[in-house]
Amino acid sequence: MSDATQDLAAFRADIAAWIGANCPSALLGRPMDENAIVWGGRRWTFTDDDQRLWLERAIGRGLTAPRWPVEYGGAGLTRAQEKIYREEMERLGAPPPLESFGLWMLGPALLEFGNAAQKAEHLPKITKGQIRWCQGYSEPGAGSDLANVQTRAEDMGDHWLINGQKIWTSYADRADWIFALVRTDREAPKHRGISFLLMDMETPGITTRPIRLISGKSPFCETFFDNVKVPKENLVGELNRGWDIAKYLLTHEREMIGGGARGLLGGRSVSQILAAQEGDVMADPVLRAEAMQLEVDALAFGLTMDRYKDQAEAGRGVGNASAMLKYYGTELNKRRYELLMATAGSEGVEWDGAQGGLAPEWLRTKANSIEGGTTEVMLDIIAKRVLEMPNQ
Amino acid sequence: MSDATQDLAAFRADIAAWIGANCPSALLGRPMDENAIVWGGRRWTFTDDDQRLWLERAIGRGLTAPRWPVEYGGAGLTRAQEKIYREEMERLGAPPPLESFGLWMLGPALLEFGNAAQKAEHLPKITKGQIRWCQGYSEPGAGSDLANVQTRAEDMGDHWLINGQKIWTSYADRADWIFALVRTDREAPKHRGISFLLMDMETPGITTRPIRLISGKSPFCETFFDNVKVPKENLVGELNRGWDIAKYLLTHEREMIGGGARGLLGGRSVSQILAAQEGDVMADPVLRAEAMQLEVDALAFGLTMDRYKDQAEAGRGVGNASAMLKYYGTELNKRRYELLMATAGSEGVEWDGAQGGLAPEWLRTKANSIEGGTTEVMLDIIAKRVLEMPNQ
Amino acid sequence: MTQSLLETEDEVMLRDAARGFLADASPVSALRANRDAGRAHDPALWTEMAQMGWTGVLVPEDAGGADMGHRAAGILAEEMGQVLAASPFLSTAVIAASVLRDAGPRATGALQAIATGQATYALALDEGPKFAPAATALRAERQGNAFRLSGTKAFVADGTTAGRILVLARTSGAPGDPAGLTLFDIDANRAGLDRQALSTIDSRDHARLVFDGVEATGDDIIGDLDNGFATLRPGLQAGQAALAAELTGLAAGAAAITLGYLKDRRQFDRTIGSFQALQHRAAHLWSEIEVTASAIANAGRVLDHTPADAGLAVSLAKARAAQTAKLAVSEAVQMHGGIGMTDAHDIGFFMKRARVGAEWLGDYGHHAAVIAAARGF
């Protein structure tokens, strides 16, 4: 056994012991429904004390952001160590102490594109769960054409003046800050002239309105900017080069959403769910065949996620192939929920019946193949950039 | 009961009696494999005397071309009568006395576009099975772009001079005459400048070469034209307006191929074939579900063919919806043969095993969605012409 | 196949009239308004349907009905599906009317009440999450001349609003046995019957019905004792065919809205309907709807002309319709993109109703199995 392998084995034993000693036992193995997620932020209230305790302890060890530098509240782990940490968390059934768009999206962007002051100001508040972020990319009418940014930021000398509207801002009504794409040059070609800006949601002129979805829930908002004054130093990266940051984050988001296809079920496999169904719906050869095919594809996709993770951890990027993960993972998740609804029969069509929240979850999956780049855009990316097929 | 209905009932009784009295009993219910088809032509040899007798009797009553005028050797039936004739033929298990591209394609074109002399010359030889026709549309390199006709016909005053090459000419090596699209104006836009020409295959300068297919069979040929002299009167319709005739025939062909999806199996349904399979392959839920789904779709498609036939018989055209019949019917037929191969297991992969000619038939179905307009072209037609979706 | 699947002139006129009426009287916005008001359907719409003769579409003329037949009922259901019009049409005018018209002169009054729009019915059948009439366990215990009904019906369409309940109960045998069932026709307000409204995704009236010793007499029995499955069959088949028609109309409605959107909406500086990948998918969807429409027409024709042999035709219609509606609403929501996910847009209503319709009266697998059995495999 090499030294490196020995070190990792030691790390695994160490981190498993730490999780075991620090994660409140009531949290272990608890189903990961919506109420179990800790988002943090100024207005956050914990469901119970165990959640608070677990977050505090994780912050103490930097484990809300395992791979971030220690100076920003991370744990400074290597890729290999982070993988082991996540494996042990999953094995022990410990929930993530904190989830946030700050951890997933803004943090990586700041680490790559932010200046020293921005990192020092924002990253620690993310790792400590003090500030909850939301994302302001899409605009009404733009759809898949994300670079069609109309929200304007005018340079007023000592500040930016923002006017416009964003849509699909996740939980903007509960977020403290927003990172957004704004147009800073209206003369430049579409993909130029966009900048990446940070704004406190409490700034005068920012209002939000939740969007009610077909599932009855409102995880997204419309967010309006009416003469909003933003300090000049809130610009991330170069002026008019915000699209570079957006592309970086889009690839990042795709991998996350594609991978989330497994996560959304809280780790339960199709087979486990079927086993829990009432009656023998699997006696229907149509449903049985669909379940078998889904299980085959889901297992193979899970291995593919593992393979791409290994590739990323080996320092080789995933690049445009992330479009495949996003495409395949979200379509698979839609199939999964169609099957679950079909096996649940009439119980599945109740908002609050014996199958609990199945119907809203099913409807929610329909957005999987739209948000973060539609299935159609993913297939375009694979065709054009991976397969290098010609334009007309 | 109305007079018309009474007349039809009498016609049904009459035609059934005639079929019963005239079709040799050895032919009734015989499987419609390739050897059972009577194509006719100068070089035709019957498999047996019953075939010859049945053809002669059918010719005597005009039933090789039921709806053609009596003067050309048809029976002059109405649409409703023809439908009854076909129903009774099917019910009694009587085989078509004659099949040919002359009956299916050239005849309808001549009846619509030909002049009196052309009809008098060619139609009787078709209905009597004396002349076998083939079709010269496609050219190498043109693919789905049928209007990309390069074979040239030069006006030499007293004759046309033909030079060029056709491909996918069905049974050209056994045909007596060919009807072909030729370019008569090289300056005009692509769809103009094409004419519709008839040629005797024995004319000097015409040669054919069979194309071997992946099924090992050669139903198609390449046909070469090297300074072929053709009489001026062999032009059908207007000069340079041959594309109108081609379009007319393409719609006609599509309906035929789409409908052939049922006919290709000689009337046997999937369920009958499955019932004849060795062992209980239907115990496999994947194959069972596929068989169920195929049966559902095939039954519904059969009803759709009936509905469109009724519509055509009611004097309302089918128009561009024929693209749907062609698309759906051929894709269905491919699914059917994929299922049959899967249920046949290793017996299916022999060229000449216990499943007989299944493998070549399966491979042959792969051309269904290519010939007569590809699936992609059919979907384009539906999108553009039926749904009126915009061009870019 | 002897009956033409083409629509007769009368049928074309009926369809046009229905489309015109429903566009005004019950657009999708009416469903939204009903939902927001916590109302399963609008009694005024039902009154208008009665005035047009729709409630009596399957009621014999001597009971005051229009007796237009199953193909006509299917056309009405298709048009209702196009705009998601909510009413007790299927439960009452199709299912109950089909059962009662075979029940002899005693049922004339009930049929009259349906034709006039005064009576509404619900069919209390399934006790588990899947369609399974033979699994009926709800017992009707004989007590002298009367029966006491006890048990639970899990999912009853129109169950909270209907004035009368057709309930399939076990009078002998054990659950799983298709024999030993009896069909009762009882007042919905009878003592011991608890009707619990379910909150379902299609915003229509569905209920759990708990029978706690509900009293019934021999007069409440439709058809023969212990032979309720056979009594119910014409109603079930009529309901399955009409529900299939509704789903096909729903698919066509969702496809039409989507096609309009594809032609309007611009992105990347072009109309999104000009993207070939979307064109091919739209063309495929149109083909599926077209093929399913044939199965719908056929089911209506067979029920009208040779009802004894309708099993295959009805199951074919329901199987195809469930599958086609699922495809249509999936494509519709996906092609609308984000806006299709919002409650403010109508398209989500189509997706939710399609799911309920796919389950009610037998899912795809149930009907495909009927077809396979009929075809000998």
Place this chain on the structure above:
Amino acid sequence: MTQSLLETEDEVMLRDAARGFLADASPVSALRANRDAGRAHDPALWTEMAQMGWTGVLVPEDAGGADMGHRAAGILAEEMGQVLAASPFLSTAVIAASVLRDAGPRATGALQAIATGQATYALALDEGPKFAPAATALRAERQGNAFRLSGTKAFVADGTTAGRILVLARTSGAPGDPAGLTLFDIDANRAGLDRQALSTIDSRDHARLVFDGVEATGDDIIGDLDNGFATLRPGLQAGQAALAAELTGLAAGAAAITLGYLKDRRQFDRTIGSFQALQHRAAHLWSEIEVTASAIANAGRVLDHTPADAGLAVSLAKARAAQTAKLAVSEAVQMHGGIGMTDAHDIGFFMKRARVGAEWLGDYGHHAAVIAAARGF
């Protein structure tokens, strides 16, 4: 999941070397030449494979093998699939070698003969049209110390050319019983064995083997009497995994040829690869191949590291590979249009081999059922 699915440096080198060698030594044109010459495969190619150590890929080093493991065997099979290279690699170097390496010191000579390329094997297993080892009916009747084998093996890959036959025979019990089977290793020229060549669509060597009292002794038995199913399992799983790898390589090969065609071919005045509907289908196909490649890599890793638990991983690989190859060749032929239907074009060879590979050693349904059982439903 502890083993990384990424290829090691050695594996990348092996793949590159195999690709280079096969492109020269066995392009698709070689398969065509073999077929036209009425030859199932080219012995010279086999000799070269032996010289490169491929025939010994699963033979232990002490028997003269390279012992590179199952992942390596899969990489070789994938590369063979890419160009449809025909050889007894699967039957001999994978299946027979995997069986024999567990058979103790007695088998060392046989393994040596495989590693040097001198011995070739065929596995005589299926007696009906579907993979069903337990259904084995071919009997080995005991006569003193000897056995007499009688019966028919319906579909034996490499059956006419192999020098030796591994035959699964029933020594007790009845057909359907997985117990009571015994695995024999006999010379292919033994008296009473009639090998009838089958003409199959993939132009490879397949045969019907008729055993008419073929004599065998206890020395010919591999493993234990009546326990042949267990003896065969490592060979079957290794063969299934390698066949899955071949099919995945075949899918990738067909997709690559098609992609090249789409980029070259012009129609309607544009490159057909610029049509978005074809782009989306090509992208979908690429995604499926990519996902299947993970299952292939995983099966190799599991067989190398935890072979006792390989059932799920192997069936996952075979199920995915059969499905993916079917999609790939269907799309390939359709996208080629007419030219793809001609024997003169190579793409048809891919379609034919994919069909045989989908059936051999268990079809999609067989392996999906194994997975469902392993996953508890």
